Amino acid sequence: MNKFKECILVVEDDTQIRNFICYSLKQEGLNYLTSGTAQGALGILVSEQIDLMLLDLGLPDFDGMDVIKKVREWSEIPIIVISARDQDKEKAAALDTGADDYLTKPFFTTELMARIRVAIRHLKRQNGSNAQSIISVSGLSIDLEKHLVFLNESEIHTTPLEYKLLALFFKNIGKVLTTGYIIKEIWGVGYGTDTQALRALMSGLRRKIENNPAKPRYIITEIGIGYRLKDE
Amino acid sequence: MSEQRVGNSQNYVFQFLLMALLITASSIVGYAFRFTGFPETNIVIIYLLAVLMTSWLIDGFIFGILASVIATFAFNFFFTEPYYTFTVYDPSYFITFIIMTITALITSTLTSHVKQSALSAKEREAETKAVYNLTNHLTDAKDIHEIAGTSVKALSDCFDCNAAILCFDSNGLPELSFIQQITPEKQVRRKVDDIVTLKHRIDGLRTGYDTGTEFYDWPIYGRENILGIIRIPKERAQAMTESQIKLLHSMIESTALAMDRFMASEQRLKEREEATQERYRGNLLRSISHDLRTPLSGIMGTTEMLMDMTESHDPRYSLLENIHNDANWLHSLVENILNLTRLQEGKLILNKQMETVEEVIGSAVNRISQRAPKHEITVSVPDKLFFVPMDAKLIEQVLINLLDNSIKHTIADAEISVSVKKEENTNSAVFVVKDKGTGISTEELPYIFEIFYTSRMKSPDVKSGIGLGLAICDTIIKAHGGTIKAMNRSKCPGTEIIFTLPLEVGNNE
Numbered sequence: 001m002n003k004f005k006e007c008i009l010v011v012e013d014d015t016q017i018r019n020f021i022c023y024s025l026k027q028e029g030l031n032y033l034t035s036g037t038a039q040g041a042l043g044i045l046v047s048e049q050i051d052l053m054l055l056d057l058g059l060p061d062f063d064g065m066d067v068i069k070k071v072r073e074w075s076e077i078p079i080i081v082i083s084a085r086d087q088d089k090e091k092a093a094a095l096d097t098g099a100d101d102y103l104t105k106p107f108f109t110t111e112l113m114a115r116i117r118v119a120i121r122h123l124k125r126q127n128g129s130n131a132q133s134i135i136s137v138s139g140l141s142i143d144l145e146k147h148l149v150f151l152n153e154s155e156i157h158t159t160p161l162e163y164k165l166l167a168l169f170f171k172n173i174g175k176v177l178t179t180g181y182i183i184k185e186i187w188g189v190g191y192g193t194d195t196q197a198l199r200a201l202m203s204g205l206r207r208k209i210e211n212n213p214a215k216p217r218y219i220i221t222e223i224g225i226g227y228r229l230k231d232e
Numbered sequence: 233m234s235e236q237r238v239g240n241s242q243n244y245v246f247q248f249l250l251m252a253l254l255i256t257a258s259s260i261v262g263y264a265f266r267f268t269g270f271p272e273t274n275i276v277i278i279y280l281l282a283v284l285m286t287s288w289l290i291d292g293f294i295f296g297i298l299a300s301v302i303a304t305f306a307f308n309f310f311f312t313e314p315y316y317t318f319t320v321y322d323p324s325y326f327i328t329f330i331i332m333t334i335t336a337l338i339t340s341t342l343t344s345h346v347k348q349s350a351l352s353a354k355e356r357e358a359e360t361k362a363v364y365n366l367t368n369h370l371t372d373a374k375d376i377h378e379i380a381g382t383s384v385k386a387l388s389d390c391f392d393c394n395a396a397i398l399c400f401d402s403n404g405l406p407e408l409s410f411i412q413q414i415t416p417e418k419q420v421r422r423k424v425d426d427i428v429t430l431k432h433r434i435d436g437l438r439t440g441y442d443t444g445t446e447f448y449d450w451p452i453y454g455r456e457n458i459l460g461i462i463r464i465p466k467e468r469a470q471a472m473t474e475s476q477i478k479l480l481h482s483m484i485e486s487t488a489l490a491m492d493r494f495m496a497s498e499q500r501l502k503e504r505e506e507a508t509q510e511r512y513r514g515n516l517l518r519s520i521s522h523d524l525r526t527p528l529s530g531i532m533g534t535t536e537m538l539m540d541m542t543e544s545h546d547p548r549y550s551l552l553e554n555i556h557n558d559a560n561w562l563h564s565l566v567e568n569i570l571n572l573t574r575l576q577e578g579k580l581i582l583n584k585q586m587e588t589v590e591e592v593i594g595s596a597v598n599r600i601s602q603r604a605p606k607h608e609i610t611v612s613v614p615d616k617l618f619f620v621p622m623d624a625k626l627i628e629q630v631l632i633n634l635l636d637n638s639i640k641h642t643i644a645d646a647e648i649s650v651s652v653k654k655e656e657n658t659n660s661a662v663f664v665v666k667d668k669g670t671g672i673s674t675e676e677l678p679y680i681f682e683i684f685y686t687s688r689m690k691s692p693d694v695k696s697g698i699g700l701g702l703a704i705c706d707t708i709i710k711a712h713g714g715t716i717k718a719m720n721r722s723k724c725p726g727t728e729i730i731f732t733l734p735l736e737v738g739n740n741e
Contacts, residue, residue, distance in 0.1 A: 016530035020537040027540065058522060084525040088625060106529035106563055109536050111602070196619070199588045203617045206590070214590040214597070214613040221595040224625040 006051040006120055007031040011041040011067070012082065013060055017105075021054065024109045028116070038062035042070065050077060052119055054112075057083040057094065065097060072098035078119040082107070088224035092178045095225065100175050102225075118174030118231045125173070135170045137231060140209055140218050142170045151209055161186065162205045169219060174231035176222055202227070247290045251299050258282040258303070259310055266311065275311055276332055279303040280339065287340035288347070296340025304333045352475075359479045362390045366483055370490035379494060380411055380460065381419055383487040388413035390483070391476065393468035396447065397487075398424060399460040402495070406431050410463065434458060440481075441469075450480065452488045459491045517570060524566045531559045564636075568700035571629065575707045582626070582711055586619040589652045589661060596631035597650065606644035609635065612651040620661045620733055626708045627733070633701040634665040634729050641669035641727070660714070660732040668726040672718060680718055681706040705731070 008025055012018045013036045025032045033048060035041040038059045044050065053071070057064030068079060080101040081094045091102045100122075101115050125132070133145040141150045147163060149156045158166065168177065168185050179195050186198070206213040220228050262275040283303050287296035308318055312325050320326065366386040373379040380397045387395035398410035409421040424430060433442050434451050435458075442449040448469035450462040462484050464472075472480070535556040542549045590613045597609050631650065638648045646668040655662050672680060681702050702718075709716040709731050716731040 014526050014530060017526070017533060020530070020533035023537045024533075024540075084522040084529075086521065086525075105525045106532045106559075109533055196586050199586070199591065199619070200617060203588055203590065212611060214594045214611040215609075216594050216598075220598055221591040223592060223595045223628045 005029065005031045006123075007033065007049060008116070009041060009044055009048075009050045009053045010034045011038070011053060011059065011064075012036070012056040013058070014056070017056075017082075020109065021112070024113060025116075028113055030116075036060070038064070038067045041067060045071060045075065045077075051123065052078045052080070052116065054080050054082055054116075055099070057081060057085055057090075065094060068094065068097045068099055078123055080112075080115055080119060082112070091225050092180070095176055095178050096181060102176065115174075121231065122172075122174055135173070137170070137173060137218065137229065142166060144170070149209075156208050158205070158208060161201055162208070165201060165205060166209075169227070169229035173229050176226055176228045178226040180226075182226060247295055250289060251286045251295055251302075254282045254286055255279070255299065255302055255306055259306055262307075262311060272311060276307065276328065279307055279332065280336055283336040284339050284343060287343040291344075291347070296344055297337060300333055300336030300340055303336055304329050307332065355475050359475070359482065362386065362479060363482045363486055367486045367490070370486060373490065373494070376491060376494055377411070379487065379490050383462070383483070383490075384411055384413050384419065385416075387462065387464070387480070387483060389416070390479065391464065391468060391472075393465050395465070396422070396463040397460055398430075398449075398463065400458055404457045406461070410461075412463075430461075434461060450484055452484055452491065454488055454492045454495070459488060459495075462487070517573060521566070521570050525563075528559055528563050528566070532556060532563070535559065565700070568704060571704050572700055572707070575704065575711075582623045584621050584623055584712075587622055587624040587627075589613055589618045589620055589663075592622070592624050592628050593631060593650050593652065596628045596635060599628075599632060600635045600639065603636075604639045607639050607642070607648055608645065610647065610649040612649070614653060618652070618654060618661070620735060622712060622733055623708075627712075630705045630708050630731065631663070631665070633705050637701060638665060638667035638669060638727070641671075642667045643669075647726075654735075655732070658732070659735045661735060662730060662732050665729045666721065666726065668721075668724055671720045671725050671727050674720075677718060677720070681716065709733070 008030055010018055010021050010025070010032055012021065012034070015036075018034055018036070022032055022034065033044055033050070035044055036059075038061050041053070041055075045053070055064050055067060059067070064081065064083065068081075071077070071079065078100045079098065080103065081091075081099045082103045082105060083090070083094075084105040085091075086104045091104075094102055100119055103112060103115060125135075134141055134143050136142070136150075139152045142148070143150070144167060149158050149163065149166060164186055165182070168182065179198060180193065183191055183193070183195070183198055186201075202219070203213065206216055206219065209218055210216045218230055220230050222228060258278045258281065261278050265274050265278070266272075280303070283296065283299045286299040290296075305318065308320065308325070308329060309316060312320050312322070314321065366383065369382045369386065370379055373382055376399055380399050384395050384397045387393075394413050396410050396412035399407050401407055406424060406427045408427070409423050411419050412422055413419050430449075434449065437451060440450065442451075444463075444466070446466060447463035448466055450464070452459045452462060462480075464480070535552050539549060539552045539556065542552060593611055593613060597611055600609065601607075635648065635650070642648055648665075648667045650663070650665050652661055652663045654660075706716055712733050714731055714733040716729070718727060718729045720726070721728050
């Protein structure tokens with residue numbers, strides 16, 4: 001299906017986990033390279049054409065967070081963190097540092113593959129037609145040029161803030177956006193960390209696009225971290 | 233009191249006699265001068281000397297004033313013509329009388345002033361020394377009772393009595409016994425007769441001290457609460473002068489400072505210890521969770537991989553499925569144990585914020601649906617935006633645990649529902665999780681929220697999801713100040729679990 005095979009770098013020190021991840025990647029028809037250390041990973045990133053990185057935070061030589069920071073200095077490749085650390089603060093910190101997604105161990109390989117697919121699609125969307133102004137996700141679409149939102153072909157009226165929020169999600173389909181990041185993007189840096197306004201705004205938007213706001217199809221809440229626009 | 237007054241009047245008589253003696257003596261000397269033909273001025277000087285000595289030897293300037301007047305009259309009586317009368321022929325003597333009186337008055341006043349300031353300087357010095365000594369000794373004390381002992385000894389020495397001290401414990405309640413100095417070297421502990429009344433009296437104190445039957449009690453006020461009581465025997469306390477009471481206050485102040493300092497350092501030490509322990513525990517939890525999760529990920533991922541390689545009708549497939557399910561079960565157990573450790577041993581710190589119920593329920597349902605795609609969960613929330621103060625992560629955990637239980641005990645396609653509504657009269661949010669599952673037997677119903685309770689009705693080797701999951705829910709809901717209860721549905725089979733969260737922020741921990 002793919003014209004060129006994406007190459008994925010798997011950075012994980014546990015051999016067993018590395019093995020089954022690689023097996024699954026192969027099944028999916030993807031190329032991969034592996035590294036058990038942060039140093040090795042950075043070396044590969046410099047010398048090879050890598051499209052996506054799976055990163056374990058608990059590496060023997062460096063902390064994974066430092067790897068994210070270092071990579072983000074010169075590269076925008078998608079990074080999916082796979083970690084046994086399950087505290088929200090750590091997840092949010094990794095996402096805010098520049099990781100694109102976060103998976104807690106143990107995880108289902110199906111889940112991992114889904115996240116990888118989302119990241120690759122996002123990558124293609126960015127690399128492909130930049131001029132693409134209409135984006136849609138299972139029935140919900142946005143026209144970034146005309147500032148219009150459609151649900152199953154019929155137009156939906158949104159307030160300017162709701163539109164801004166939805167556009168932010170469409171620019172980051174499938175990616176978890178932390179509450180702090182969203183607030184910064186919508187209200188600006190000076191607004192602080194009060195989440196109540198965002199919760200209210202989100203509730204208003206959901207009432208327009210979701211059948212049941214408590215069982216959302218499009219914008220999923222990741223409690224303690226943020227939100228994600230579901231891709232599929 | 234009356235004894236003291238008798239002592240005082242005896243003192244006055246003695247002082248008066250002393251004054252009379254001095255004036256008589258100067259009169260005699262005066263006679264001797266006149267006899268030898270010395271000028272009269274010398275006699276005046278002698279009288280002035282008598283007045284000066286009176287004010288020097290006797291306290292208070294009343295005697296000084298009295299002496300100046302008497303001296304003038306005596307001079308008039310004995311040495312001016314006509315002799316032995318108070319009349320005077322030569323009016324120039326009046327000038328002598330007036331000047332003599334004024335000089336005598338000024339001299340006596342000045343003298344008593346000097347004496348007074350010398351006395352108060354001495355008192356101040358003694359006070360400073362006593363307080364300094366006490367403070368000095370208090371710095372060496374190693375615990376609160378040593379401070380108390382030192383203080384009692386200093387007080388007893390200073391006021392020459394058997395002073396005592398009653399310490400209050402860290403909760404601000406009096407201890408059962410107090411320390412009393414009975415000889416300069418020996419201290420004993422004596423039982424307090426009625427702690428409750430004593431405490432009540434000290435708390436309601438409006439004056440500086442409390443008057444008891446044996447002791448007068450002075451409270452030792454610390455920065456935050458009362459640290460103890462200084463007890464001075466009643467008789468000694470009554471006989472205290474103004475300056476002694478001032479000294480007593482200074483000494484109590486020093487004791488309070490020492491106790492406060494000691495308690496503060498104790499508190500700091502304890503806090504540091506707790507922080508260290510907290511850090512250790514955090515590290516331990518983190519490493520356990522890491523060390524357990526990583527191999528479990530390996531097992532689950534590898535079996536998934538093997539299942540992928542195997543045809544689903546192959547008998548090996550179901551064996552692999554079993555391994556996977558067991559690993560999954562082990563995983564949820566590990567998660568629950570970790571959660572419970574975090575919740576129960578550490579002080580549960582709630583990160584309460586205003587959250588919308590739809591998001592919390594939505595997130596929980598979303599997670600559960602990923603795990604159990606065959607079950608359909610119905611959700612109903614109020615149309616109006618509903619904010620509830622809560623720690624969203626923990627409440628999500630509660631919902632996940634409850635829904636997980638429902639799924640385990642309910643066949644696919646049977647009803648599972650979550651709903652929430654606002655209850656105005658109790659001002660709380662009421663969450664209901666219902667299923668049409670097997671329900672809970674009446675014997676078990678009262679125990680299901682207990683830790684490690686697993687279904688007794690089933691054989692021990694049957695895995696049951698009950699146990700930790702519900703205990704975690706119970707802990708979390710109680711920490712929020714809410715309630716949780718479980719019941720069987722009346723009209724159909726199945727379980728109904730209801731929990732509430734108060735809508736007011738604060739007042740619970």
